[in-house]
Amino acid sequence: xxxxxxxxxxxxxxxxxxxxxxxxxxxxxxxxxxxxxxxxxxxxxxxxxxxxxxxxxxxxxxxxxxxxxxxxxxxxxxxxxxxxxxxxxxxxxxxxxxxxxxxxxxxxxxxxxxxxxxxxxxxxxxxxxxxxxxxxxxxxxxxxxxxxxxxxxxxxxxxxxxxxxxxxxxxxxxxxxxxxxxxxxxxxxxxxxxxxxxxxxxxxxxxxxxxxxxxxxxxxxxxxxxxxxxxxxxxxxxxxxxxxxxxxxxxxxxxxxxxxxxxxxxxxxxxxxxxxxxxxxxxxxxxxxxxxxxxxxxxxxxxxxxxxxxxxxxx
Ligand code: FAD
Numbered sequence: 001x002x003x004x005x006x007x008x009x010x011x012x013x014x015x016x017x018x019x020x021x022x023x024x025x026x027x028x029x030x031x032x033x034x035x036x037x038x039x040x041x042x043x044x045x046x047x048x049x050x051x052x053x054x055x056x057x058x059x060x061x062x063x064x065x066x067x068x069x070x071x072x073x074x075x076x077x078x079x080x081x082x083x084x085x086x087x088x089x090x091x092x093x094x095x096x097x098x099x100x101x102x103x104x105x106x107x108x109x110x111x112x113x114x115x116x117x118x119x120x121x122x123x124x125x126x127x128x129x130x131x132x133x134x135x136x137x138x139x140x141x142x143x144x145x146x147x148x149x150x151x152x153x154x155x156x157x158x159x160x161x162x163x164x165x166x167x168x169x170x171x172x173x174x175x176x177x178x179x180x181x182x183x184x185x186x187x188x189x190x191x192x193x194x195x196x197x198x199x200x201x202x203x204x205x206x207x208x209x210x211x212x213x214x215x216x217x218x219x220x221x222x223x224x225x226x227x228x229x230x231x232x233x234x235x236x237x238x239x240x241x242x243x244x245x246x247x248x249x250x251x252x253x254x255x256x257x258x259x260x261x262x263x264x265x266x267x268x269x270x271x272x273x274x275x276x277x278x279x280x281x282x283x284x285x286x287x288x289x290x291x292x293x294x295x296x297x298x299x300x301x302x303x304x305x306x307x308x309x310x311x312x313x314x315x
Contacts, residue, residue: 006050021294083098086115112138114134154186
């Protein structure tokens with residue numbers, strides 16, 4: 001089923017949930033990692049997310065594994081799955097193959113992305129320059145079969161100096177057929193709300209889904225924020241800095257900070273769905289959902305940790 005339909009259905013029911021939510025997973029490097037992830041996805045699906053999504057490695061590396069995981073998640077495990085697809089260094093034949101496999105898996109949701117440029121600084125050898133071109137192609141080839149999501153950047157994109165241009169390009173992605181937006185991670189709610197209001201003013205009316213990055217350790221929190229070039233509000237630093245060497249306390253405090261942030265997002269009127277960057281881990285995400293009273297408390301022995309193997313490996 002399409003994500004837009006699922007969101008509409010959930011939020012127009014007579015007793016709408018306080019919020020719906022979804023989980024991002026990245027493709028592990030080893031076959032044991034893949035098996036562990038299937039187990040985790042299966043467990044986390046018991047929490048009742050609207051969908052899960054699986055990342056794509058820009059440039060096509062391990063991309064067949066994304067297709068394979070989408071197939072298993074959607075067809076075998078029965079999870080509503082959204083496949084990320086990037087077009088950097090991707091010839092149209094590879095895009096065709098990926099879409100065809102997704103189609104045959106019963107997957108109806110694609111997050112259409114450009115992907116980061118090649119690390120060696122060379123030009124992409126792909127047939128599509130921007131995410132917009134990929135969306136255009138998917139719409140031409142598959143009509144409305146796929147629900148298409150796009151990336152949004154409340155605090156800007158490293159390659160774009162002008163906020164106005166970045167918004168213009170986001171609008172272009174919407175105009176060629178995007179159905180929903182998932183944002184880059186952020187911690188500053190005011191910046192996000194401001195950005196949403198600008199989107200609505202320029203006629204972007206599709207759902208805006210905030211990307212929430214739970215805090216597991218102080219080092220990874222600071223590293224990811226720096227890498228993504230996002231602002232960390234002072235009260236986050238004040239609360240976390242004094243306990244930065246104690247991972248347990250950081251996760252507890254991080255849960256409180258993130259749930260306060262999610263509460264503000266839900267109260268803002270722009271958001272009724274939260275998208276969690278799980279980094280293939282369960283605990284920190286579950287703690288936030290529990291703190292928000294969106295899910296029932298999960299017994300701690302049902303939560304299993306896990307190795308951190310991000311596609312955003314530099315994060
Ligand atoms: P685009 O929207 O195409 O924008 C790319 C750049 O080009 C921007 O700077 C934009 O300003 C500029 N631009 C766009 N249109 C035009 C135009 N018409 N003229 C001139 N300039 C233009 N990466 C992965 O490799 N795999 C993933 O699975 C993945 N998942 C992600 C999920 C989310 C929710 C987010 C937010 C990002 C994800 N990324 C992923 C990272 C993403 O691929 C990078 O941020 C990438 O650099 C930009 O992708 P995009 O789709 O936003 O590109």
